Amino acid sequence: MLRIIFFAIVCLLIFERCAQQVTPTGGKKDSIPPTLVESSPLNKTLNFKGKKVELFFDEYVVVDNINQKLIITPEADNPYSYKQNGMSVALTFKNPFKDSTTFTLNFGDAIKDFAEKNPAKNLKLVFSTGSSLDSGRVYGTLKDVRTNKPIFDALVGLYNVTDTLNITKQKPYYFSRTDSSGVFSIENIQMRSYKMIAIDDKNRNMLYNAKDERMGFISKPINAGTDSVAYNIEMFLSDNTPLKIQRTLPKVNNYSVVFSKAIEKVQVTFMNKDTLPYLLEAGTNLKFFNVEPHPDSTLVKLTATDSLGKATDFEQKIAFQPQRGKERQRDPMTFTTQPEPNKPLDHEFTYKLILSKPISKIDDQKITLITDSLTHEPLSAFKSSWNANHNILTIQAKSFAKDSIKWDIPKGSIISVEGDTLPKTFLKHPVLKEEDYGLIKGRVTNADTSTRLIVQLVDEQYKLIETSYVTNYTFRHIPQGKYYLRVIVDRNRNQRWDTGEMDKDLQPEPIFYMPDKILLKANFELNDINITLPK
CATH class of the missing domain: 2.60.40.10 (Immunoglobulins)
Structure with a gap:
């Protein structure tokens, strides 16, 4: 008896499995989009007075994000609801359409077939609420x-x-x-x-x-x-919003003024005899450093210039938070370099040390340039200069190294306005080998001699590689790769590209690209790579 029952259960399971519906395999994939077979109103209908539009297709369809994808021109400001029913889609509008106007409903890819989601192509409906169609x-x-x-x-x-x-x-x-x-x-x-x-x-x-x-x-x-x-x-990007002070960030060690958008430069005028060191961070953050002795608050006038060249004046009171405890907690001093560490250097090179705080003292005898671990030359042997905020040191250096160039920066050789220093630091760079790089050389033709031009080499991601301010350009020591060449018409001769402003009917400075991408190989020279400007 048990055997009979067991056999019956097995048979039921087998028959149940056989009866399950599964998707058929094989056959061609449906790649044909749905076709509009009829519409109400018909395309190019005149004197349409209704509030409902319905589309009929040759297969089952689905609606995909129609509120974003349907473009109705002219802009109707007429809310609608939609209903999808098998092979049709109906739109019901809240109000009648404006009289004596031609309307175009462009559905984009908002309606697709049910099976494979192929969007209907060129799906557009035109009708007029007047006696003629606008053309x-x-x-x-x-x-x-x-x-x-x-x-x-x-x-x-x-x-x-x-x-x-x-x-x-x-x-x-x-x-x-x-x-x-x-x-x-x-x-x-x-x-x-x-x-x-x-x-x-x-x-x-x-x-x-x-x-x-x-x-x-x-x-x-x-x-x-x-x-x-x-x-x-x-x-182009053209942020013409009014420049404002968005917020202030008072701390014990510093006081930051945060602007509402990036600024190109800022002029600081102290309204009393007190002065404070400061620098501009990330284009929007003007930071003042708490260096004693100074009054409880300092009044300053700020003249900030944005990317459009518009200057805005502010008056701001700088007031640091009171110190709690005996020791003041300082933010650590950090730095970056140009070129970056481990980037190859030529025998003659420009080097930038960019520090996170203004510097009060530097020992240019202790900081040395080491050539192949043998020759030590002090920083004082090279020409160097500080920026206005005293946090960027630019060095014009020269080395006869064969393999590597190193900067040795001992602890205590650079002192910030807050009295702290960098830890002992080594910055190492290999010597640039000519055979690993290429050269691109050419000129700009058809140029008006009265016009100032800027020639730029950019990589495939449009990152700037080199710039020339003369029309007969030469770009040396370029890594192997693919590049674009472009020319900026520097209308105001400020040696940079300037954006446009619609309020002033001012177009951006023109940029002309060489149509073909440049392929440069190592140890190779590309000559006569010329850009012809349109007349």
Whole structure:
């Protein structure tokens, strides 16, 4: 009897397993996107007065993040809900559409097939609430002015031409987003004049955030439907927000003034006889050091200049926290170098020692340059200079080493304004071997002799490698690798690239790239690598 029962249980398990549904194997993967077979209203319908739009497809579909991906132009400010039902998607709008206007609904990749999630291609619906369709069109490309790379998913907007345009508060009337090649196209728009502006629009609110979003613009109003040219917009960062003191950080040893954005330089004027050492950290943090004796508080005037060259004045009271206990706890003194430790050095080189505190005393007899562990030369034998804040020492040095160059910095040879020092430090660098590096040489052609140019070599990540301020350039001791060559038109002759400002109708300084990437091999010279500027 037990055997019969056991046999019956086994059979039931086998039959149950056989009855389970499993996904069939084999066969071709569905790679065909869903096709729109009908819509309500029909594409290019005139005199549409409804509040519901419905799309019908040839297969089952799903909706993917439609609130972010559906672009409706002109900007309707008309909330909607959607319903997906098998092979159809319906959108119900809260209000009727504006009268006598052509609307375009561009769905992007918001609707996909159910099985393989293939997005419907070029899914767009156009209709008019008036008796005709608007036929204006503008198109073009976006790229980053610093890298020359196309910008994906940026917003290109057409704004009404007014004297009070504020893109931090006003949304564009028509807009589109760029594809992966940086290409945009805005169609079925009214044929009239617009202001064309592009923004990153990272949070997709269609408003410009100057602190962390790039922007670009066409200086003159564009005429939709009459201009046949492609518009090429170069985007750039331009933080034009007012400079403010964001907060202060009082401590026993120091007092920091933190600005709301990075500043290029700051001038400090002490309003009484007291003075304090200070330095600018990380571009935003102005730190004053508590060096006795000094009053309980010190009043200073600050003139801070931001990256746009705008200077702003502040008055600030510097007041340190009172000391508790007998011993003052200091932040340790740290440093960095340029070049970095272990980077090869040529026989003649410029060296920077960058310290975290202003320095009150340095013993240039004890600090020595050691050549191949045999020759010791004191720092005093070389030309050196301090920056204005006395925390960066620049050294012009020379060595005849064959293998290695070392800096020997004994403990106590560098004393900060707080009275502390570095521990005994060795900085070692191999001697640069010519055969491990290459040379790139050329000139800029077609250049206006009255224009100041800057030639730059950058790597594949657009990190700056070398700079030349003459048009016949030579870049020596370049590591093997791939590089780009670019030319900056230095309009204001300040030997740096300057960004643009839309409020002043000022475009960024132009940057021209050599179209082809440069491949440099070790122990190799590339001559006549010339850049021809457009006329």
